[in-house]
Amino acid sequence: MGERSLAGRKALVTGGARGIGASIAAALSAAGASVMIGDILEDAGRQTAAGLGEHGKAGFVRLDVADDAQWQAAVAATVAELGGFDLLVNNAGIEITSLIVDVEAADLRRMCEVNIVGVALGMKHAFRAMRPGGAAGQGGSVVNIASVAATIAFPAIAGYSGTKSAVDRMTRVAAMEAGKLGYGVRVNCLYPGLIPTEMGMKLANDIVANGLAADVGAAVAGVVEQTPLGRLAEVGDVADAVVFLSSPQARFITGAGLPVDGGMGM
Numbered sequence: 001m002g003e004r005s006l007a008g009r010k011a012l013v014t015g016g017a018r019g020i021g022a023s024i025a026a027a028l029s030a031a032g033a034s035v036m037i038g039d040i041l042e043d044a045g046r047q048t049a050a051g052l053g054e055h056g057k058a059g060f061v062r063l064d065v066a067d068d069a070q071w072q073a074a075v076a077a078t079v080a081e082l083g084g085f086d087l088l089v090n091n092a093g094i095e096i097t098s099l100i101v102d103v104e105a106a107d108l109r110r111m112c113e114v115n116i117v118g119v120a121l122g123m124k125h126a127f128r129a130m131r132p133g134g135a136a137g138q139g140g141s142v143v144n145i146a147s148v149a150a151t152i153a154f155p156a157i158a159g160y161s162g163t164k165s166a167v168d169r170m171t172r173v174a175a176m177e178a179g180k181l182g183y184g185v186r187v188n189c190l191y192p193g194l195i196p197t198e199m200g201m202k203l204a205n206d207i208v209a210n211g212l213a214a215d216v217g218a219a220v221a222g223v224v225e226q227t228p229l230g231r232l233a234e235v236g237d238v239a240d241a242v243v244f245l246s247s248p249q250a251r252f253i254t255g256a257g258l259p260v261d262g263g264m265g266m
């Protein structure tokens with residue numbers, strides 16, 4: 001893949017203030033794209049955006065992905081500030097650990113709001129903007145961040161796994177609609193393995209708290225043991241896969257789910 005495979009492209013990355021999203025924003029920028037970060041963390045989001053923009057523009061917009069009106073405003077801001085919009089990365093997500101015997105309805109609803117409704121609204125507003133006649137109108141690509149949790153059974157994350165399986169299915173339906181209706185937009189998803197971000201390390205601690213591992217070291221070792229390539233995932237592993245799926249090199253790939261998990265889910 002050429003070093004500047006995304007030169008001239010205009011991207012919005014949700015949850016880009018930190019963790020995997022910040023790495024995705026940096027990788028898209030390094031590949032030549034202009035990048036808008038959308039997040040509820042304003043200070044961190046602005047700081048991360050300030051570190052981008054080596055090749056194109058970079059900006060921040062406050063966006064709670066569960067809010068339809070905020071999506072409309074964030075996409076409008078992206079088109080206005082970057083001069084277009086042709087790449088969306090639906091990365092924002094939350095994980096609330098619980099054994100099924102302890103699940104709280106409010107926690108399940110909150111995960112559905114962010115992980116399912118947030119991704120669906122993102123695709124809605126991206127399609128409206130990117131399709132012919134839309135505010136950007138040049139087609140494009142959407143990459144949704146699902147999880148290895150959509151492909152394997154892992155204890156204490158039933159609700160989260162359900163929301164990520166929904167992301168997987170919504171990706172296929174969205175890719176079908178976008179293709180059949182001539183939007184010129186490809187839609188794919190990724191299934192990352194465990195990554196030691198804030199979310200990943202909180203999960204490792206929760207596994208211990210739920211009596212499923214003796215300590216965090218054992219929890220992490222258990223995941224590594226299940227991973228043929230023998231290590232945890234890194235944020236850059238996911239970011240590189242997003243750059244590929246967003247690039248012209250992936251021009252005939254849509255409706256696909258790509259594991260980035262070292263083989264854990266095979």
Ligand SMILES: NC(=O)c1ccc[n+]([C@@H]2O[C@H](COP(=O)([O-])OP(=O)(O)OC[C@H]3O[C@@H](n4cnc5c(N)ncnc54)[C@H](O)[C@@H]3O)[C@@H](O)[C@H]2O)c1
Pocket residue numbers: 014015016017018019020021038039040041063064065066091092093094095114118145146147148191192193194195196197198199200
């Ligand atoms: N870390 C892992 O092990 C792992 C593995 C597989 C998939 N994932 C997925 O990758 C994505 C990023 O995870 P991460 O590890 O970087 O998590 P993280 O908690 O470190 O970062 C998540 C980011 O999303 C933002 N966010 C949360 N709710 C939001 C909302 N309503 N609107 C806008 N932004 C919001 C947060 O402010 C934060 O910046 C998530 O979708 C997660 O489910 C993570």
